[in-house]
Each structure stands twice: as structure tokens, then as C-alpha cells.
Amino acid sequence: MSTLPHSRVIALWHVDSLPFVMGALDRPHNISGLPDALPFVLGVDTRTGLVSQGQNLAVADALGIAYRTADAMPSNFDASGIGRIYADDFLAFIDREIGEFKGRRVLEIGSGTGYLLGQLRDRGGVVLGIEPGAHGQDGAREIGVEIVHDFFPSPEVTGLFDFIVLSNVLEHLEDPVDFLGVIASQLAIGGRIIIGVPDESAYINSGDASTLFHEHWSYFDRRTLTNTVRMAGLNVDVLETASFGGSLYCVITPVEQPVELVEVPEALELAERYARQMQAQSALIREFVEDSTRDGRGLGVYVPSRFVNVAKIAGLRLDAVRFFDDDESAHGKFYPGFVAPIENREELLAQPPVSVLIMSQTFGPRLAQTLAGLLPGVRITCVADVLALNSSH
Known part of the structure; x- marks a missing residue:
């Protein structure tokens, strides 16, 4: 057991070779010179109890290449098929908890092809998306929404927003606490952040290795998601399990006073x-x-x-x-x-x-x-x- 350099993650398990999977491929090897496999370090964040991938520069470099050269990190959401079911389930949660969007500024981080963004526009929102994958620009043209081709934060995303939405994004960040803090800085007064992340509790409790991906740095359950939000100076107002797809949905807001972390003594x-x-x-x-x-x-x-x-x-x-x-x-x-x-x-x-x-x-x-x-x-x-x-x- 060791603490990785420049990290709060205690390393517990190391495997020399785990597939570097960004999706099914047209050939048996990754494109853009990316490796087919990379080491993987599993650990736990001492601040939050969050099961995490340990810091690895080779993984970070490979992900940087993948995100720039391929349609990596695609959203689960789409206008048809199973992507439509995922999107409609998340939208039902948003409608139930937020309701009114008319005239409100909405930013979606990791907006994919823009399907969810288009739905929020149709609810009256003044919407903007940001997506590093090229597929975002295709979606922007088809749906008629503006999607910045970049990573967040970006100089092209300015001003304050009433709602900032991100689904299947937070688990991709090496430091989700810091990222949430950056997001909060672009919230208008009274603004709210709406998040969806995979609920990893069933995989962790059953010892299922299939959930491990190099592109996922964090493996949340209800308590560790709550702790991550609170560490960022925010509060979880609503936390629910998705009706479809095994995700956690939450609405979070800034707080003036720090909120105590949830104890996870057995993390x-x-x-x-x-x-x-x-x-x-x-x-x-x-x-x-x-x-x-x-x-x-x-x-x-x-x-x-x-x-x-x-x-x-x-x-x-x-x-x-x-x-x-x-x-x-x-x-x-x-x-x-x-x-x-x-x-x-x-x-x-x-x-x-x-x-x-x-x-x-x-x-x-x-x-x-x-x-x-x-x-x-x-x-x-x-x-x-x-x-x-x-x-x-």
C-alpha cells in the first residue's frame, strides 16, 4: 500500500496491463498510435473515501491524444435507441426538480451530439454546449444549437449561467473537487448544477472488474459523490438513483458555510x-x-x-x-x-x-x-x- 506522488489517492492494487478501451473499433488496435493496453492503479481518495484510479502520466497523455483525435467521451444521450431512453430519464429528473427554463441561461458540459441541449432549448432555455469531440459540431448543425469545440473551462464560454448540466463527465476528471469549484465560479446567483454520474456501488460491492476504464478516474457511490460535492464548497440538494441505466442524479448549489463530509470509515x-x-x-x-x-x-x-x-x-x-x-x-x-x-x-x-x-x-x-x-x-x-x-x- 502506498500514497501516489502528488496525489491524495492511496494505491491499493496495480495491474500491468488493462485494455485501453474507448469503444469498439473497426480493427483490433487503437488508432492514432494509442496503446492497446496500459497499466491501471486502483486506490482510494483519503479525503472523500472515493474509489479512484491513481495518477498515471502515461494514462493522462493517452487520454489527451484520444480526446483530441477521436470522438471519445461520447454522451449516452441520442435522439433514438437506448440513448433516447437514457436522455429521457435524465430529462424527467430535470423537469421534476427544475421545471422552468424559459429565458434562463443553460450550459451543458460534455454535450455530445447536442440532443439533451436541444431538449432544454425547446423548454425555453438559452443554451450553450461545450464538447471536445468532433461529433459535437455535427450535432450542433443538425439540431441548431451552439456547441463550443473545446474542453471546459474555455475562453469561449463566458458569463454566468442559471443552470450548468453535466452527465457522464465528472468521473472523467482527475480532480473532480477542483472541477466542481471551477464550474461553480460560472454560476449566477441562485444558480444550480445538475449532475449525472455512474453509480459504481454494485460493481464495487460485487468485485466486478468490467467497470474499470482508464478514462474513468473516479468511481462514485452516493456517499462519495456527496463528499466530493461538499469538498468543492457545494451542497447536494437532491440525490436520486436513475430509473434507467444505473446512474446517480443530483442537483447541487453553492453554500456560504462549509458542509461536513459524510463519514466513510470503511472506505x-x-x-x-x-x-x-x-x-x-x-x-x-x-x-x-x-x-x-x-x-x-x-x-x-x-x-x-x-x-x-x-x-x-x-x-x-x-x-x-x-x-x-x-x-x-x-x-x-x-x-x-x-x-x-x-x-x-x-x-x-x-x-x-x-x-x-x-x-x-x-x-x-x-x-x-x-x-x-x-x-x-x-x-x-x-x-x-x-x-x-x-x-x-
Whole structure:
């Protein structure tokens, strides 16, 4: 255990090689000369109890390149598909807690393609977005909103705002406390900040390594999000769990007097347990994969996005492993450093492997039941059943 230089994060666990994933790719390697894998340090912030990625200059440099050269950090929000469901859920929260936008200045940080910004404009807001990815400019033209092509803070974003909105942004910042302070400096009197972040509590409590991404520096739960906000001299007025998508939504405001932090006495123990569980579960999955592919037998992995981290942590050879997913936007694409293309269900049915491992712990049992009816000769296993062995190890 050590404290990283120039950081308040106590380092608890280090892995030499974790996939540097910015999304599914058209080829098995990252573009722009970016590495396919980088080290990852897991720790805990001693101020807030926040599970965090430790400071790493190589990661920071790679992210800087990725954000400048690719459509990295895309918003979950879009005008159709699952992005529309995410957006409508967040909008329902905003409508419920804010209500009136007519004539009010609104800034969205990390506005993506501008769909949410357009919805706030249609509610009467005077809106401005800021987005470093080039896709923001495409959205600005299509939706008819102004989106600054830059990182926040930016000299092109001036004045004070009644509402500042950011969803799936705060977890990407190395120092979310400092960032919130900068945001607050551009709030008008009586202004409010509206935030959405992934709720990582289920992943941390279950030892699930699939949630770790180099682009995420912070892994919030309700208490550590509250502490982060309070450390920035702000107060959480409203904090809710999303109805869809596993996020935390909150409305925050400046305060004149400091607000006490929420005690998280078990933060270090929780983070240490998370690290131990990830290693134990990776070992169990390695045993399962090695047994399933022995003598050249083929194994299919469903939902590979939840598998690639474990594969790296466990040092698995994947010569006989194929990837399957029902997300058609990922069909035929790759994860960096993995040569198996992502196949769809039709390809699975046409050429089934000897066994299938379903990596989702939420919809895995339902999918297993469906596939069992379609592939009666294939052994189908849910990852939860593999990890159930953990209690006996």
C-alpha cells in the first residue's frame, strides 16, 4: 500500500496491463498510435473515501491524444435507441426538480451530439454546449444549437449561467473537487448544477472488474459523490438513483458555510476488498476458460465488454475464444488487443462453439434460458455460476 506522488489517492492494487478501451473499433488496435493496453492503479481518495484510479502520466497523455483525435467521451444521450431512453430519464429528473427554463441561461458540459441541449432549448432555455469531440459540431448543425469545440473551462464560454448540466463527465476528471469549484465560479446567483454520474456501488460491492476504464478516474457511490460535492464548497440538494441505466442524479448549489463530509470509515477496507475480489474472480474465470478450451474446444463469450478486463488481469490466451453480442452497433468490430471480431446471434446459431459463457450478471440467466432452447447441444454457463465457486476458495 502506498500514497501516489502528488496525489491524495492511496494505491491499493496495480495491474500491468488493462485494455485501453474507448469503444469498439473497426480493427483490433487503437488508432492514432494509442496503446492497446496500459497499466491501471486502483486506490482510494483519503479525503472523500472515493474509489479512484491513481495518477498515471502515461494514462493522462493517452487520454489527451484520444480526446483530441477521436470522438471519445461520447454522451449516452441520442435522439433514438437506448440513448433516447437514457436522455429521457435524465430529462424527467430535470423537469421534476427544475421545471422552468424559459429565458434562463443553460450550459451543458460534455454535450455530445447536442440532443439533451436541444431538449432544454425547446423548454425555453438559452443554451450553450461545450464538447471536445468532433461529433459535437455535427450535432450542433443538425439540431441548431451552439456547441463550443473545446474542453471546459474555455475562453469561449463566458458569463454566468442559471443552470450548468453535466452527465457522464465528472468521473472523467482527475480532480473532480477542483472541477466542481471551477464550474461553480460560472454560476449566477441562485444558480444550480445538475449532475449525472455512474453509480459504481454494485460493481464495487460485487468485485466486478468490467467497470474499470482508464478514462474513468473516479468511481462514485452516493456517499462519495456527496463528499466530493461538499469538498468543492457545494451542497447536494437532491440525490436520486436513475430509473434507467444505473446512474446517480443530483442537483447541487453553492453554500456560504462549509458542509461536513459524510463519514466513510470503511472506505479503505471496501476498496481493498474490491481489489481482492477482482483478483479472485479473475482466477476463477481463468480456470473456467482454460478448462472450456482445453484440447482445442471452442468457447463463445457473450457480452465481451464485460470480459476483456478479466482476460487481461488473468493473462488468458484466447486462441479458441469467440465474442458475441446482441448490440448490432458493435457487430464486426473489435476491442483493442483482441483479434476476435464481435459476432451476432445469427452467427452464433449458424456456427455454435462447444460452450458459451455469458458475462452479464443481470440478464445472464434470462439469456441463458433463451440460448439453451436455440442451442440444445451447447453448454451454456452464466458468469454468476462460475463466481459462485468463490465462496469455497
